[in-house]
Amino acid sequence: MNRAKDMVKKQFLVVIRDFKDPECIQRRMAARPKHLEMAQNSHPDYIVCGGAIFDSHETRKMVGSAMICQAESEDELRQKIAQDPYVLGKVWESWDVYPYRNAIGLKELEQQPV
DSSP states (O other): OOHHHHTSOEEEEEEEEEOOSTTHHHHHHHHHHHHHHHHHHHTTTTEEEEEEEESOTTTOOEEEEEEEEEESSHHHHHHHHHTSHHHHTTOEEEEEEEEEOOOSSOHHHHTSOO
């Protein structure tokens, strides 16, 4: 067993959907400062990159989020997501987690072993 390789965090792509009620955007704006502070404080060890998903580029109505994250396991990742201010503030309704491997564009991830 290669202990160093076992300690390498796994990469995940997370696609998140907001609640669809009309008040969701107000809850998002209220929770946003705490969410962004948490995201900045956890970059790049947990959240490598992330941002809002829009319904279109023209309207830019936020309908969800996407993130590339690192964690030792999917369970650890899901526990962290469950504590995000957007979850606690009833902004994020559901999310899908996909095992991911960065190939290009994020220097923080390019050198990690597969």
